[in-house]
Amino acid sequence: MARPPSGPHAPRAAPPGVPGRDLRQHQDDAPARAGAQRPAAAHERSLGHRKTHTFIAGLRCHELSAPWVIDGPITRLAFEAYIETQLAPTLRTGDVVILDNLAFHKSEKAAQCLRQRGA
Template sequence: MIAREQRRPDVVRRRRNFVIARRFVEPDRLVFLDESGAKTNMTRRYGRAPVGERCNFYTVHGHWKTTTMVSAIRRTGVIAPATLLLDGPMNAATFLGYVERCLSPALRPGEIVVMDNLGSHKAAGVEKSIERAGAS
């Protein structure tokens, strides 16, 4: 299934421009940022058991814990100072703090930070903090 928005003329034009522009970007300038989360209530819904036996397992019920990990990587590997393990979910204020204290100091002038369009990534101050480090 493909999102219908991908066929809009403005999206098609932006994608075409991106494909053209990326030909001129040196791979060593790229820094990719992503986050991932896990909850203690993430359990399997299906399992296996011997024929004729029921598959039983126990899981957390009620209160659960969320853990978030955010990190940045360049062609040469993970940017160690730019990795954060957070006890809880990521929000705009936390992400801005991560960018200011962890990511920006590890960036080199001229690097290009690539991230998805998660709402917290669009927080006020994120782009400026990256630009102050000489990156974009």
């Protein structure tokens, strides 16, 4: 009797409530038989370019504040516009704004706008 595969390449059981599926094979992969080709629509879909949307928001203990969605990746100009028009109006004196070290977070214009609001 053959033993089931084990180790890192063995199929994993699906979590409870999730239908089982072999996670090693992508749904758009061609069948394993020789000479099989993908349909043209699947091929085009796998090479298609997806449009990027960026979601940014302030996080408070009890809610999200100033949620904003833009088309495309965020840039310094978009971040400055977000701070100036969306986030800053919601801030109160003493609020803390935490930013990581992304390049566009180092904007002096954004920092000045936040200081003016007392945050």
